[in-house]
Amino acid sequence: MGLFLQRTFDSLSNGSAYAAIAVAISMVFRSTGVLNLAQGQLAMFSTYIAVLFATTIGPGAVPHLPQRPMAFSNWVDDFGTPWPIWASILGAIVVSMVIGAAIERFLIRPLGEKDPVPAIGATLGLYLLIETFVRKYWGGQTRFLGSPFPDEPSDRFDIAGARLWFDTIGITVTMLAALALLALLQRRTKLGLAFRAVTSNRVTSELVGIRVNRVIMIGWALAAAVGALAGALIAGKINVRPDMMGRMFVFGLAAATLGGLRSPALAFVGGYLFAFAETMMGGYVGFIDSQVTLVWALAVLIVILSIRPSGLLAPTGYERTA
Amino acid sequence: MTAPWDPPPVRRWPQVAGIVVLGLLAVIVPLRSTSIFTTDLTQLTALVLAFAGLNLLTHHLGLLSLGQGAFVGLGSACALHSVNDFGLPPMLMPLVGLVFGFAVGAIIAVPALRLPKAYLALLTLSLAVAFPIVLRQIDGPLPVTLDGEFIAPSWTGIAPKDEHLWEYGIVLAWTLVTLFVLHRTLAGPLGRAFVASRDNPQAAAAFGIPVYRLRLLGVATSGALAGLAGGLLVIPVNFTDGPLYQSENSIKMFALAMAFGGQRLLYALPASVMFVLLPVWIDDRNGWRTATGLDGIVKSEAFIYAVLLLLTAYLTGGRGFAQVFERRRRRQPAGGVI
Numbered sequence: 001m002g003l004f005l006q007r008t009f010d011s012l013s014n015g016s017a018y019a020a021i022a023v024a025i026s027m028v029f030r031s032t033g034v035l036n037l038a039q040g041q042l043a044m045f046s047t048y049i050a051v052l053f054a055t056t057i058g059p060g061a062v063p064h065l066p067q068r069p070m071a072f073s074n075w076v077d078d079f080g081t082p083w084p085i086w087a088s089i090l091g092a093i094v095v096s097m098v099i100g101a102a103i104e105r106f107l108i109r110p111l112g113e114k115d116p117v118p119a120i121g122a123t124l125g126l127y128l129l130i131e132t133f134v135r136k137y138w139g140g141q142t143r144f145l146g147s148p149f150p151d152e153p154s155d156r157f158d159i160a161g162a163r164l165w166f167d168t169i170g171i172t173v174t175m176l177a178a179l180a181l182l183a184l185l186q187r188r189t190k191l192g193l194a195f196r197a198v199t200s201n202r203v204t205s206e207l208v209g210i211r212v213n214r215v216i217m218i219g220w221a222l223a224a225a226v227g228a229l230a231g232a233l234i235a236g237k238i239n240v241r242p243d244m245m246g247r248m249f250v251f252g253l254a255a256a257t258l259g260g261l262r263s264p265a266l267a268f269v270g271g272y273l274f275a276f277a278e279t280m281m282g283g284y285v286g287f288i289d290s291q292v293t294l295v296w297a298l299a300v301l302i303v304i305l306s307i308r309p310s311g312l313l314a315p316t317g318y319e320r321t322a
Numbered sequence: 323m324t325a326p327w328d329p330p331p332v333r334r335w336p337q338v339a340g341i342v343v344l345g346l347l348a349v350i351v352p353l354r355s356t357s358i359f360t361t362d363l364t365q366l367t368a369l370v371l372a373f374a375g376l377n378l379l380t381h382h383l384g385l386l387s388l389g390q391g392a393f394v395g396l397g398s399a400c401a402l403h404s405v406n407d408f409g410l411p412p413m414l415m416p417l418v419g420l421v422f423g424f425a426v427g428a429i430i431a432v433p434a435l436r437l438p439k440a441y442l443a444l445l446t447l448s449l450a451v452a453f454p455i456v457l458r459q460i461d462g463p464l465p466v467t468l469d470g471e472f473i474a475p476s477w478t479g480i481a482p483k484d485e486h487l488w489e490y491g492i493v494l495a496w497t498l499v500t501l502f503v504l505h506r507t508l509a510g511p512l513g514r515a516f517v518a519s520r521d522n523p524q525a526a527a528a529f530g531i532p533v534y535r536l537r538l539l540g541v542a543t544s545g546a547l548a549g550l551a552g553g554l555l556v557i558p559v560n561f562t563d564g565p566l567y568q569s570e571n572s573i574k575m576f577a578l579a580m581a582f583g584g585q586r587l588l589y590a591l592p593a594s595v596m597f598v599l600l601p602v603w604i605d606d607r608n609g610w611r612t613a614t615g616l617d618g619i620v621k622s623e624a625f626i627y628a629v630l631l632l633l634t635a636y637l638t639g640g641r642g643f644a645q646v647f648e649r650r651r652r653r654q655p656a657g658g659v660i
Contacts, residue, residue: 035440037388037447111635116439118640120386121580124573125631128624136618250451253444261440292459295452302445305433 002161003283009164011272011279013237014251016175019271020230021245021252023179024223026259026267030199031219034108034119035261038126039227040249042103044242045130046096046228047235051143053088085148089232093225100224104217134242147236171233178229179268182222195219199262250294251278254301344591348494357486361558364490366598367497368554369394373590373597374504375547376579381589381642382508383540384520386439389430389446390575392453393545395567397423397552399457402562405470412470416496416553423549424542431541435534442541450572454564465563468556486558493554500550505587516540517585570624577627581634584644600626 021039028036036042083091107126111118134140149155149170157164186192194215197205206212231245238244255274259266277300278293348367352360372394379385397419404410404418430449434442474480474488507513518526519533527533556562578593601623604610610621619625634642 029440033438033440035443037443111639115640117380117384117386117580118635120440120443121577121631121635121640124388124576125628125635128573128628128631132619132622132624132628136614136622137616139614246451250448253448257441257444292455295456295459298445298448298452301448302429302433305437305441305445 005160005162007279007283008276009162009168011275012172013168013234014248014278015272015275016172017230017234017248017271018251018255018275019179019268020175020226021248022255022259022267022271023182023264024227024230025252025256026261026264027219027223027226029256030262030264031195031216032104032108032119033113033116034123035116036223037120037123038103038130039223040245040252041127041130042096042099042224043227043231043248044240044245045099045134046092046224047145047231047240047244048134048138048143049095050085050088050092050228050232050235051145051240053083053091054085054145055082085146088145089148089229092232093228096224096228097221101217101221103224104220108220109213109216131242140242143240145232145235145240148233149236151236167236171237174233175230178226179264182226183265185222191215191218247294251275251297254297257301258304340588352487352490357484360486360490362598362602364486364493364558365555366594367490367493368551368557369594369597370497370551370590371500371554372548372551372575373579373583373593374501374587375544375551376575376593377583377585377587377590378504378508378516378547379540379544380576380579381583381585381645382513382516382520383537384439385435385537385541386443386576387446387541387544387572388443388576389448389450389453389572390544390548390579391567391569391571392446392450393423393427393548394552394555394571395453395457395562396426397549398556398559398562398567399461399552400549401553402466402468402556405468406466412468412472412557413492415470415556416550419549419551419553420546421549423552424546426549427542427545428538430545431538435537435541447569447572450569454567454569457562457567458564461562461564465561467561472557489557493557496550496554500547501587504547508585508587574623574627577631577634580640580642581630582644583642586644589642589644 021043024039024043025036028034028039082088103126107122108119111122147167147170149167151165151167155166157166184192186195194205194210195218197208197210198212198215198219202212205215230248234248235244251274252271255270256267258270258273259268261267274297278297281296282293352363355363372390375393376387376390379387397416400422401415401419405412405415410418426449430445431442434445472485472489472492473482474485474491478488478491480488508516515526515531515536518529518531519536523533559566574597575593578597582593582596583589604621604623607621612618613621634640637643638645
């Protein structure tokens with residue numbers, strides 16, 4: 001029982017990250033029909049931005065960081081960095097929102113909405129650009145951001161023989177709060193109403209005076225913010241490196257599929273379900289190590305799509321493409 | 323006398339001349355090159371099939387696959403194990419790649435095609451990420467070498483030290499035969515049905531075309547072609563290894579198929595040339611691989627592919643430069659339409 005509980009606790013942090021990425025993917029897909037394949041890389045880039053804010057230039061200023069060959073970090077230093085870690089994460093979220101909005105405005109919108117192929121191509125191009133930038137411009141070394149929550153060995157609760165770390169609780173609660181806030185924004189504000197109207201019927205929304213393009217741009221910005229928060233929070237556990245979000249992205253995609261790619265709420269649940277299944281399979285099935293759980297996620301995805309094409313958790317009834 | 327609205331007569335001689343030149347190059351270049359370049363050329367020839375499969379999917383059916391590199395890897399691994407573990411003659415091993423590529427393509431396509439286009443991209447991308455991990459789990463961390471060799475028969479006159487020429491010959495023969503069969507198939511009713519299901523699925527279905535099954539066949543055939551290419555790749559490369567089939571390869575292949583692809587099978591050639599020779603070209607440029615900063619970004623392979631993807635998306639609407647060129651060529655002269 002203790003071991004089962006421990007594994008359940010262990011799945012919470014990853015579940016939060018998968019859920020956040022899945023929600024971000026669903027938000028963008030729902031509003032624009034674009035599968036943003038650069039969502040994981042954007043989150044990784046935002047985490048590097050948080051590292052920029054949390055550190056300073058100069059050899060030996062921060063012992064575990066090499067001297068940064070980052071041109072715009074000089075500009076960042078004008079803001080009095082290093083900042084406290086929470087401020088750095090908030091700064092990264094704001095920067096990501098601007099980047100997300102800019103991507104929608106300058107990269108996705110000019111491609112139109114008739115055909116998803118060029119938009120998918122553009123997001124793949126963005127994926128490669130971000131990866132190249134981080135590897136070549138910032139060196140691609142592993143960096144350390146640290147956890148915004150207490151993470152000493154003694155910072156934990158012991159429950160029925162299982163250890164629940166404070167930072168696991170912190171990550172989970174913060175993500176739940178952020179996603180609840182997002183849900184509240186959608187349900188209780190004019191902007192949320194406009195967003196729901198646009199995702200439901202774009203043409204009618206335009207006819208009733210909703211500024212559709214602006215609403216979609218805000219949707220992209222919010223999706224980027226959710227991704228940035230996930231990346232920055234999980235960075236304390238997995239460190240910051242160019243491939244840090246690859247695995248998260250695949251699991252996030254799988255989780256988003258559970259909700260038919262169109263339901264952020266179901267994608268959110270899917271994120272935790274996948275993390276739970278991943279941890280349990282890795283823990284209890286002998287021949288499945290942590291890498292191979294990714295394959296099982298793919299297998300589960302194929303099975304789910306075969307049985308319930310619109311997503312396991314989504315309402316029944318789907319449309320064939322032809 | 324032709325009416326003014328008739329399309330201009332098709333001129334065959336440029337095509338024939340082009341094919342003759344290509345044929346001559348295909349024979350002369352390997353004979354005049356180093357063994358290393360011939361091996362590159364052999365890989366390039368095999369990968370033409372993988373790109374032809376991707377073109378079939380992207381430009382004939384309007385579908386997206388981000389996992390073609392994984393299908394190539396699957397073909398390689400299955401072909402190699404069919405020789406090492408089951409004693410199949412090495413000459414027949416590419417067929418194993420073809421069969422497994424077809425089967426896995428169909429398995430992926432069954433659920434994905436019931437949903438919007440993005441799902442096929444999603445599933446194939448997941449396959450691309452998962453494949454190297456599976457291969458490492460099956461084969462272990464070290465490369466697995468083929469237990470077989472390709473010795474040229476005496477009638478060829480190829481010396482044992484020139485076995486790369488014989489390998490090139492085998493791969494070229496497989497590729498030409500496959501391309502011929504594919505060309506004939508796509509020129510017939512099946513090819514027209516593919517295009518109809520891409521351009522207007524509802525109308526195609528109304529005319530009795532089984533759109534879902536047709537797309538299923540398309541995805542499976544594309545997988546089969548990539549699997550065959552993978553099986554053929556084992557001939558010059560002689561081993562399989564997880565890192566050879568990283569997901570980045572699939573993304574690069576998709577970028578090239580988008581940029582250079584078109585409905586003609588010949589368009590697979592420039593894509594394959596760039597895929598194989600661009601890394602070689604970058605390696606030959608002094609300091610490009612190790613460059614950092616903005617200079618390093620511009621001189622990196624990933625940047626070139628990113629620019630290619632973005633240019634294709636913005637300048638051609640994702641249809642590829644070849645299709646834009648073809649459309650311009652087909653455009654009727656001014657005043658020709660009544």
